[in-house]
Each structure stands twice: as structure tokens, then as C-alpha cells.
Amino acid sequence: MTGADQEPAVRCRGLTKHYGSGNERVDALRGVDLDVRIGELLMLVGPSGCGKTTLISIITTILDQDGGSCEVLGRDVGHMTEAERTHFRGKSIGFVFQAFNLLPALTAVENVSVPLLISGVAREVAEQRARSVLEEVGLGARADALPRKLSGGQQQRVAIGRALVHDPKLVVCDEPTSNLDAKTGHEMMNILRGVARASDRALIVVTHDNRTFEYADRMAHMEDGRIIDVSEGGRRGEQS
């Protein structure tokens, strides 16, 4: 069974969201329809202010929608309590941000362990898992280095490791390559493609970085609060 035949990881239908009221009202989402398939890297692209952050914030249960439906990994996120959202987010979703947000006093392996330690996993078990994730992202040899001893690309690998350590089924990346040079950006996208392909995960990458478009399985083009087109991407990295 391929990703296209399976239930999607994310299914949004008619999703709406506004901010403010009266003259200040902004309709950020005006009826978004979007599927993200299991095993795919979907890029979400569009001009500044078109609603990308709002959309991923609803998908990741950080924001409430106004109307429409949003199912994520089989759960209707519009009907969860605050406690259920927090639990769901911690268990099922991984985040990679533009700023790496690593803790400077902790080594790579300690940084990657943090989400597991917070959820109560014993230190030894957490660090073992963190080491294997750092291997997965090609940083096994630098697992005991402090962030300041690592290059920007290596720090981003640590951030990806931290996002994956609890084996989330949905990974959301917000501008993951915009602080990286071209070569490192390509390395990063190869890793992210591998992350989507190697397991039953789905990845959403929000990006303005047209150097990375070729790594998408599909690209969702957003404009003025709607998805106006979904096109096939370049699928680079498929054979490597």
C-alpha cells in the first residue's frame, strides 16, 4: 500500500481561522483543504502573510480553528481538551525550527535526550536512544560535543535529532534551511527526506528557500488563506 492509498496523516477540510474583530479582523484561513500523506515530505509555500504559520499551528494543536475539520494521525484536533492537545503534541509531533534553540551547556546527546527526560524516561535509556538518533542523522561521532563546537549544519542535525527522539509520526519544520549555506542546506534536506521515507512518518516543511523545492514529494501552494494548488515536487534524494 502506498501513501496515496492510505488514510492521510493530516486531512484538513474547509479550515477557517480569523484573528481580531471589527476593523481589525484578519481572515487568516479562508477554507483550507489539504491532505498530507504518510511517508511524504510536503512543502508548504506561499507569500508572507498567506497563512502558513496559522495552518501549521492548527495542525500541531497549538491554535484552535474556527470552522472546518482537521484530522491529524486519525484524531480530530478540533475536539480535544487542552490536556489532550498537550499530550498529543508531546507524543506524536516533532518540531524543527529555523533557530536551533539548543541548550548551550548541554552536549549534543544531552540536548537530544531532553524531550525524553521531560516525559519521565530514565537518563540512561534516554541517552542510549539519543545516541542512536544522532547516528541516524549522521552525527554519531560528535554526540558528546557542546553546541558551540559544532557547525551550523551539525547543530541543525542535533535539532532534527531532538525532534525525532520520541519517534513522532508527524514532523513539522519551519524554515529549516534558511540559516544554512547551500551545501549544508542540501545535506539537511537529504536527511529530512530520509526521515520521511525511512518510517511511517509524514513531514511538513514550511519554506521560502527555493533551493530546497526539489526535495519535496509534493508542494502545497498557499495564497490569501487558501491552498490554491498542490503540485508534484522534484523528489530529489529518492535514490541516495
Ligand SMILES: Nc1ncnc2c1ncn2[C@@H]1O[C@H](COP(=O)(O)OP(=O)(O)OP(=O)(O)O)[C@@H](O)[C@H]1O
Ligand atoms: N496573533 C495574530 N493576531 C492578529 N493577526 C495575526 C496574528 N497572527 C497572524 N496574523 C495575521 O494573519 C495572517 C496570516 O499570518 P501567518 O503568520 O499565518 O502567515 P505566514 O504565511 O506564516 O507568514 P510568514 O511567511 O511571514 O511567516 C497575516 O495577515 C497576519 O498578519
